Amino acid sequence: MKKILLASLVVILVIPMFALANTGEIISGATVAVTSAPTYLTAKTAADNAIPKIILDAKDDASIFIATDGQVRGVHLQRALEFVRKKEPKLVASDLQIAERIVAL
Secondary structure, three states, X not given: OHHHHHHHHHHHHOHHHHHHHOXXXXXXXXXXXXXXXXXXXXXXXXXXXXXXXXXXXXXXXHHHHHHOOOOOOOHHHHHHHHXXXXXXXXXXXXXXXXXXXXXXX
C-alpha cells in the first residue's frame, strides 16, 4: 500500500512539474500538484472504505427481517446476503446475524 501511495504522490507531484518545465511555469504546476494531491488521496481512501450500495439498500429489509424473526425476507436483503456470502465464503454467521450487522451500519 505504501508503494502505491508513494507512486501516486510521484505522479501527482513530479510529472506536472516536468510537463510544465518547457513552458516556464514550474511554480504554477507544483502549486496545482500540491493542492490536488490531498483531494486525490482523500477520495481514494474514502472509496476504499465505502460500504457497498447493495448493503446500504438492504437496511430497511434487514430491519423487517429482524423484527419478524426471519419470517419476512425482502429482495434487497436477499441480494445483500448473497453478496456477503460470495465475498466472504468462510464467514460463519446466520442470516439474522448478518442482518443485524447491516442495520448497525
